[in-house]
Amino acid sequence: MKWRPDWLRGYDRRVAGQDGLAALIVTLMLIPQGLAYAMLAGLPPQTGLYASILPLLAYALCGSSRTLAVGPVAVVSLMTAAALGPLFAPGSAEYLGGAMLLALLSALLLLGMALLRLGFLANFLSHPVISGFISASGLLIALGQLQHILGIAASGQALPQLLPALFENLPQTHLPTLAIGAGSLLFLWWARRHLQPLLCACGAAPRLAASLAKAGPVLAIVVAVLLVGALQLEQAGVRVVGSIPSGLPPLTLPPLDLALMAQLLPAAALISLIGFVESVSVAQTLAAKRRQRIAPDRELLGLGAANLAAALSAGMPVTGGFARSVVNFEAGAQTPMAGVLTAFGIALSALLLTPWLHDLPQAVLAAAIIVAVLGLVDLGALRHTWRYSRQDGAAQAATLGGVLLLGVEVGILLGVGLSLLLFLWRTSRPHMAVVGQLPGSEHFRNILRHAVVQSPSVLSLRVDESLYFPNARYLEERIGELIAARPQVRHLVLMCSGVNLIDASALDSLAAIAERLRSAGAQLHLSEVKGPVMDQLQRADFLQGFGGQVFTSQYQALQALDPDCAERALRQMA
Amino acid sequence: MKWRPDWLRGYDRRVAGQDGLAALIVTLMLIPQGLAYAMLAGLPPQTGLYASILPLLAYALCGSSRTLAVGPVAVVSLMTAAALGPLFAPGSAEYLGGAMLLALLSALLLLGMALLRLGFLANFLSHPVISGFISASGLLIALGQLQHILGIAASGQALPQLLPALFENLPQTHLPTLAIGAGSLLFLWWARRHLQPLLCACGAAPRLAASLAKAGPVLAIVVAVLLVGALQLEQAGVRVVGSIPSGLPPLTLPPLDLALMAQLLPAAALISLIGFVESVSVAQTLAAKRRQRIAPDRELLGLGAANLAAALSAGMPVTGGFARSVVNFEAGAQTPMAGVLTAFGIALSALLLTPWLHDLPQAVLAAAIIVAVLGLVDLGALRHTWRYSRQDGAAQAATLGGVLLLGVEVGILLGVGLSLLLFLWRTSRPHMAVVGQLPGSEHFRNILRHAVVQSPSVLSLRVDESLYFPNARYLEERIGELIAARPQVRHLVLMCSGVNLIDASALDSLAAIAERLRSAGAQLHLSEVKGPVMDQLQRADFLQGFGGQVFTSQYQALQALDPDCAERALRQMA
Structure with missing residues (x-):
């Protein structure tokens, strides 16, 4: 001053x-x-x-x-x-x-x-x-x-x-x-x-x-x-x-x-x-x-x-x-x-x-x-x-x-x-979309809005908000519902392109989610994690313990987890 | 139930x-x-x-x-x-x-x-x-x-x-x-x-x-x-x-x-x-x-x-x-x-x-x-x-x-x-980036991270967060600073690709910003406003009163406000 x-x-x-x-x-x-x-x-x-x-x-x-x-x-x-x-x-x-x-x-x-x-x-x-x-x-x-x-x-x-x-x-x-x-x-x-x-x-x-x-x-x-x-x-x-x-x-x-x-x-x-x-x-x-x-x-x-x-x-x-x-x-x-x-x-x-x-x-x-x-x-x-x-x-x-x-x-x-209160309520239910692969491309879009290809064993979920305590619990609930409704799913890939922050509450929730998925015979993975978020995740034990992989792109995740489906979708005409 | x-x-x-x-x-x-x-x-x-x-x-x-x-x-x-x-x-x-x-x-x-x-x-x-x-x-x-x-x-x-x-x-x-x-x-x-x-x-x-x-x-x-x-x-x-x-x-x-x-x-x-x-x-x-x-x-x-x-x-x-x-x-x-x-x-x-x-x-x-x-x-x-x-x-x-x-x-x-308190503090200073046009493309990127072309009269600002009361005031401050430091700017285009919500506080702030810019001889515009946000804005008088335009893309904004600069950047080799 x-x-x-x-x-x-x-x-x-x-x-x-x-x-x-x-x-x-x-x-x-x-x-x-x-x-x-x-x-x-x-x-x-x-x-x-x-x-x-x-x-x-x-x-x-x-x-x-x-x-x-x-x-x-x-x-x-x-x-x-x-x-x-x-x-x-x-x-x-x-x-x-x-x-x-x-x-x-x-x-x-x-x-x-x-x-x-x-x-x-x-x-x-x-x-x-x-x-x-x-x-x-x-x-x-x-x-x-x-x-x-x-x-x-x-x-x-x-x-x-x-x-x-x-x-x-x-x-x-x-x-x-x-x-x-x-x-x-x-x-x-x-x-x-x-x-x-x-x-x-x-x-x-x-x-x-x-x-x-x-x-x-x-x-x-x-x-x-x-x-x-x-x-x-x-x-x-x-x-x-x-x-x-x-x-x-x-x-x-x-x-x-x-x-x-x-x-x-x-x-x-x-x-x-x-x-x-x-x-x-x-x-x-x-x-x-x-x-x-x-x-x-x-x-x-x-x-x-x-x-x-x-x-x-x-x-x-x-x-x-x-x-x-x-x-x-x-x-x-x-x-x-x-x-x-x-x-x-x-x-x-x-x-x-x-x-x-x-x-x-x-x-x-x-x-x-x-x-x-x-x-x-x-x-x-x-x-x-x-x-x-x-x-x-x-x-x-x-x-x-x-x-x-x-x-x-x-x-x-x-x-x-x-x-x-209303602010908390508003941020507590962030937009999440189950996404699928656009035929003929490596892009993933909301299954409700586009005709996309979904893998039966890999569930791709995009979260359009930072993950922090007001919505950590909702994330757990939402994923619990999605998995309960899809008994055949073996992998859940969380697409983090819209995630600017993961706080300690959300980190605990992710660990709980990974643990619950594992006990239900499925595995959690992350994709498209931004640099600063990745830096912070590396300061915790989460990445070592959660058992999944962190993919650079959602397409790479699909290529690794369900290569047939990814390949088929890529070849398909739009 | x-x-x-x-x-x-x-x-x-x-x-x-x-x-x-x-x-x-x-x-x-x-x-x-x-x-x-x-x-x-x-x-x-x-x-x-x-x-x-x-x-x-x-x-x-x-x-x-x-x-x-x-x-x-x-x-x-x-x-x-x-x-x-x-x-x-x-x-x-x-x-x-x-x-x-x-x-x-x-x-x-x-x-x-x-x-x-x-x-x-x-x-x-x-x-x-x-x-x-x-x-x-x-x-x-x-x-x-x-x-x-x-x-x-x-x-x-x-x-x-x-x-x-x-x-x-x-x-x-x-x-x-x-x-x-x-x-x-x-x-x-x-x-x-x-x-x-x-x-x-x-x-x-x-x-x-x-x-x-x-x-x-x-x-x-x-x-x-x-x-x-x-x-x-x-x-x-x-x-x-x-x-x-x-x-x-x-x-x-x-x-x-x-x-x-x-x-x-x-x-x-x-x-x-x-x-x-x-x-x-x-x-x-x-x-x-x-x-x-x-x-x-x-x-x-x-x-x-x-x-x-x-x-x-x-x-x-x-x-x-x-x-x-x-x-x-x-x-x-x-x-x-x-x-x-x-x-x-x-x-x-x-x-x-x-x-x-x-x-x-x-x-x-x-x-x-x-x-x-x-x-x-x-x-x-x-x-x-x-x-x-x-x-x-x-x-x-x-x-x-x-x-x-x-x-x-x-x-x-x-x-x-x-x-x-800490949550409010954390969300009160969202990431904002002054962006410029990537040479040879219609894309706009952070000027601090990329060699981009900036128009001297049009300031492009990208906000990577919803606009609501915890950050409404910061938006006003930040734009006030940016404009005070750039006397030659005649247009400010707010790039809203990351904005999922504009609440009443932020709407008031936008109106105040538009008013202040106008009194300083500049005009506020918006670009890449998402559908639901646009729907909500249309329920208020803001769009009629703020005097600026809402552009579908940042490139269209530049084309309209500084066509020479946009054209030159597009032709330039990366």
């Missing part, structure tokens, strides 16, 4: 200008997001700002993407709330300590994965599982924020708790809050589509307008703050963000409580994996557009460092955000310097802006969250996946339903478990 | 005679084993006999093997003790109820697996994991029985508890017990090797002698019972089996305690899987010798029915035993009637023999267990596996060490987890 970044060489004023503009726009986007996702995670608002300062610097130093924008993101905030909600009272010092500890554990897991090159662990999360998880999370988050729009109290880890609480408290709806919340929702929903054309019409360059439009929430915040102050809405019962301490984040250690660590470890593992997968896929998409490269191990390092910084500066778990990174990219960010400048922007805001945010209604933040996360919900994807593959569709539906009904962690584990 | 067994047709006196002789010998073997494995499981001795009556009838009715002998086995007894030991006092009514509940849960799981055709779940247990588990269990069982040989109390779930307890209590060794125990050990160890030749020398037929030799423990029991009675050793402090109630097993329900069920479910799942795997492999080995067939789903049904019978008749979890089934087979058993007759033999013993077993020293049973299980320990297998494959060796070592140091369940879960 290189520690002196390439991009520093040749860094000039032009690039700095582009990075600076991108940083300004991302800062404007990140302030409301930081406040909102801290609220979503059940944390004091400043936590979201703190998590957008040092972590950005850490990622800029260690990450491999030039344009990824890290910070608090909705899904990770939801997972943080799900992990800490059952343990501590939201807003308490213990809760904040728990969030820092989650960030620390995620950091250690990510750094450990970087060190041990365990990035492949993210493969456990198949796309259908991630897609189902993201959609369900978006729905849960949006429904969970309705309480702030309505000005009531109604929370819950999943629909069975959340929906009854919402319905029960619906009569207590606070009308001024609802007016502000609904107004913000309508404005932000409108702004998503129509702010950019409006800005263009006002003369802004299209790409700049697109980026500026993403700062719509800032406009909503300014208007709402002015409105609350002017109409004294706080006194009327509208909940506001309240006093946010001014200043930079304190440097501090999370509580190093071993029992709590053990308790939070599963949640931290899921947060790390989900955060990593999401972040890497954004980074890869953006890098590809400029034919740049992403090093997955460097990404683990970068995200690990960012979370370490978050843990030490009173923050919350962070990762690369999708919308934010796209804005950064489109606004023209060229290098990680944009991230550094964003960090300075947020630091400046934490120093100077916080007094102005006292009157910010929580309903506006909730509206910003809802509009952001509803973009994540894609229920049509489930239909697509199901149409493409029943198994993948089932895994996606299980994750979606599991997260909605049972909560974030149970849901995702359900999905991962099911996709592993 | 057929419920009227084939073997009943044509059942005559000759076959009945063979079955009867086998049943007699298996009964003689099963009486001490039943008593001993009940003791090993922490249960009253009669439990082992009860578990050898109705379960055998149930298996004979429902199973598919003609010669499998079911009943209590050592490894399952150890797992029973490991599951119940931490919850109840051994020998208590709750403990017995727990064992019946374990049998019931195993029965339900096995029957459920039969119904839902989930036998493939057993594939989670790779051979190295099973081998490591069996060896470690054998060692744990043997060490755990030392207390009975020494006449001291020293038990524990794993070595860190067991060894200190043994050393601490060693000074309390009871010499008369040790004399009986050590004597039995020496006799049984000698009998394993030398009883058969002796019987032959006395005129017995070799096969009969081999089977009779397996009844050696009965001889030890008879001598020991006489000795204890004659020398009044029970009064001298030698622990004996004591009063065993005479009679047939009571028909009763296990305690249907839902909380306890939930607690025992993981143990029951492991017992079912391990029992099934072991039993099926014995059954397959024996069936193959006579070219008979085993139906794995019928085996699930048979073992499920046997455990249900055990649960309802005050028994313990059962499965097919290795040594016992081999004896049954070699003694000439032809049909499941041998199992039915064995059940009658054990029932008769339970009715008539139990008063004579009062004076049976526990040390003799312990010696029988030790001699039986030491045959399971095969530490050399670890060396073999390691030499063959580091990954399989690591999984085996983890299971072995885990079971010895942490206990049965943790150890096996560790092994399964590690083998899944």
